[in-house]
Amino acid sequence: MLNGKSGVSPGTRARVEELVDRYGYRKLSGANRNNVVELVFRELESMWAVEIIRGVERVASKHRVGLMVSRFGLHDSPAPAWDDTVARRPNCVLSVAQLSEAEREQLQAKGIPFVVFGPTRELPDDVPSVGATNWSGGRAATRHLTELGHRRIAMISGPQDVLCCVARLDGYRSALKAAGLPADPDLVVQAKLTREDGYTAARDLLSRPDRPTAIFAANDLLALGVYQAAREAGLRIPEDLSVVGFDDLRAVSWVDPPLTTVHQLLTEMAIAATELALTLGRGEQAPQTGLEIATTLTVRESTAPPKD
Amino acid sequence: MLNGKSGVSPGTRARVEELVDRYGYRKLSGANRNNVVELVFRELESMWAVEIIRGVERVASKHRVGLMVSRFGLHDSPAPAWDDTVARRPNCVLSVAQLSEAEREQLQAKGIPFVVFGPTRELPDDVPSVGATNWSGGRAATRHLTELGHRRIAMISGPQDVLCCVARLDGYRSALKAAGLPADPDLVVQAKLTREDGYTAARDLLSRPDRPTAIFAANDLLALGVYQAAREAGLRIPEDLSVVGFDDLRAVSWVDPPLTTVHQLLTEMAIAATELALTLGRGEQAPQTGLEIATTLTVRESTAPPKD
Numbered sequence: 001m002l003n004g005k006s007g008v009s010p011g012t013r014a015r016v017e018e019l020v021d022r023y024g025y026r027k028l029s030g031a032n033r034n035n036v037v038e039l040v041f042r043e044l045e046s047m048w049a050v051e052i053i054r055g056v057e058r059v060a061s062k063h064r065v066g067l068m069v070s071r072f073g074l075h076d077s078p079a080p081a082w083d084d085t086v087a088r089r090p091n092c093v094l095s096v097a098q099l100s101e102a103e104r105e106q107l108q109a110k111g112i113p114f115v116v117f118g119p120t121r122e123l124p125d126d127v128p129s130v131g132a133t134n135w136s137g138g139r140a141a142t143r144h145l146t147e148l149g150h151r152r153i154a155m156i157s158g159p160q161d162v163l164c165c166v167a168r169l170d171g172y173r174s175a176l177k178a179a180g181l182p183a184d185p186d187l188v189v190q191a192k193l194t195r196e197d198g199y200t201a202a203r204d205l206l207s208r209p210d211r212p213t214a215i216f217a218a219n220d221l222l223a224l225g226v227y228q229a230a231r232e233a234g235l236r237i238p239e240d241l242s243v244v245g246f247d248d249l250r251a252v253s254w255v256d257p258p259l260t261t262v263h264q265l266l267t268e269m270a271i272a273a274t275e276l277a278l279t280l281g282r283g284e285q286a287p288q289t290g291l292e293i294a295t296t297l298t299v300r301e302s303t304a305p306p307k308d
Numbered sequence: 309m310l311n312g313k314s315g316v317s318p319g320t321r322a323r324v325e326e327l328v329d330r331y332g333y334r335k336l337s338g339a340n341r342n343n344v345v346e347l348v349f350r351e352l353e354s355m356w357a358v359e360i361i362r363g364v365e366r367v368a369s370k371h372r373v374g375l376m377v378s379r380f381g382l383h384d385s386p387a388p389a390w391d392d393t394v395a396r397r398p399n400c401v402l403s404v405a406q407l408s409e410a411e412r413e414q415l416q417a418k419g420i421p422f423v424v425f426g427p428t429r430e431l432p433d434d435v436p437s438v439g440a441t442n443w444s445g446g447r448a449a450t451r452h453l454t455e456l457g458h459r460r461i462a463m464i465s466g467p468q469d470v471l472c473c474v475a476r477l478d479g480y481r482s483a484l485k486a487a488g489l490p491a492d493p494d495l496v497v498q499a500k501l502t503r504e505d506g507y508t509a510a511r512d513l514l515s516r517p518d519r520p521t522a523i524f525a526a527n528d529l530l531a532l533g534v535y536q537a538a539r540e541a542g543l544r545i546p547e548d549l550s551v552v553g554f555d556d557l558r559a560v561s562w563v564d565p566p567l568t569t570v571h572q573l574l575t576e577m578a579i580a581a582t583e584l585a586l587t588l589g590r591g592e593q594a595p596q597t598g599l600e601i602a603t604t605l606t607v608r609e610s611t612a613p614p615k616d
């Protein structure tokens with residue numbers, strides 16, 4: 001069907017449709033937009049990309065909407081892939097990449113609704129987003145350690161220009177306060193969210209005379225770096241050192257000992273975000289456009305009461 | 309541009325293009341096909357899906373072709389997602405899912421070229437495919453163990469209706485033969501390609517009085533199951549037991565000890581497969597349509613000479 005405009009007679013319209021059919025044009029759905037949801041990453045490196053893709057695919061195929069995946073690197077500016085995304089006029093965009101204001105305005109100008117997945121920066125209230133309860137997760141991880149009796153609990157925190165890292169660190173501080181423990185700034189080490197940085201940070205923490213009895217790492221990769229530093233220092237987990245991570249990557253249940261960590265429901269977050277994006281793509285109002293999906297603490301074998 | 313047919317006058321053609329432009333039709337590339345490569349999975353569960361997606365995305369964006377990802381479950385028959393894939397008329401299909409003969413015929417009837425990624429079953433010679441050198445990989449893994457001096461080398465093999473598993477097992481047997489060692493059928497255990505099955509199989513092997521001094525597992529998940537069984541049996545890796553895997557999932561460099569394994573260049577395989585699919589999608593001849601990309605052995609710390 002043509003989209004409601006009426007400068008053409010029914011005869012012409014029929015002829016156009018017939019020609020279109022014969023010569024390779026196809027009708028787009030909705031307001032000139034293709035029947036696809038476009039999932040945009042900045043990088044496809046992360047271990048959790050596939051969990052997000054899985055959730056988006058599930059919802060897209062339920063609604064018989066195609067799923068397009070694209071990526072624009074951190075250092076392409078202006079990114080040709082992004083221009084292609086805009087030019088393809090998808091039904092809606094779900095962006096794991098953090099969109100700049102200019103990019104958001106570009107989508108708005110084209111009438112393409114979008115949802116930001118796991119915002120890493122503060123967004124204006126009117127930008128739809130789906131994230132995890134990072135503050136609550138950080139608080140739950142730390143409370144688990146205080147309840148086991150730990151008093152010297154370090155945190156290896158991520159970069160403080162990343163919103164989820166700020167929230168996890170604040171959750172840590174909040175749990176310490178709730179347990180009546182002082183927040184010793186020496187026990188917080190900043191690191192990039194990699195295994196290598198976790199190793200370096202933990203080596204520093206564990207070499208101190210008053211080393212912590214527990215470490216909360218802002219993500220699982222950091223926690224795996226802590227494992228390596230503990231092994232090299234001859235410290236056993238959890239007997240000599242308790243470790244908690246954040247994310248619950250599948251691999252952390254395979255390491256020895258299996259890691260206690262904060263579980264992010266990435267697939268469920270992706271499902272919620274896609275449903276929201278498709279609702280907006282249909283031009284409908286969504287009941288809410290800013291969601292945080294609750295994290296849960298998965299207790300495995302890397303945590304125990306301190307020895308003394 | 310219209311696609312070469314000439315039943316329309318230039319004037320009509322211009323008018324169609326103008327109407328198309330105004331009313332929301334867009335030209336498809338090639339013979340009625342959309343400018344996308346469609347990447348089809350049976351399941352999006354595997355840890356290596358993202359490595360494949362990354363390679364496909366890299367090539368697709370280089371050629372300014374969109375990447376569509378879809379999945380049709382093992383038990384949907386007929387699969388609506390598959391019908392949607394065919395109906396979308398992509399430029400070409402890259403299928404990680406194993407296509408049935410009927411599915412291949414459907415694509416052929418629509419003139420949609422396709423490439424099978426990592427074929428798990430024997431395919432007719434005219435079906436384009438890109439895989440890994442599984443036989444050579446299995447042979448290299450086993451030769452590494454024989455060269456370390458192992459004489460009792462077990463293999464936890466995958467299902468024998470999966471072509472890559474047959475090839476890896478044959479590579480194992482071939483290396484034993486080359487080393488002048490007998491192939492003891494008792495030392496080959498069949499398992500599904502999961503960590504749990506690797507654990508069960510290894511528990512059996514390691515409880516025998518004449519237990520093997522080395523185990524070659526047909527994939528990394530199986531090898532991680534061997535790690536758990538060895539821990540529970542009080543056996544140290546590599547001092548008491550050498551272990552080799554297959555795949556080189558990112559996580560296996562994080563476990564203790566880091567796993568020696570056969571590295572599959574999944575991203576490179578995906579790049580080659582996508583280039584091939586796009587070549588066929590342009591209607592061009594490809595220099596070759598059946599490729600195996602060489603595996604390499606990554607030696608880490610899970611292998612050592614046997615104690616006696």
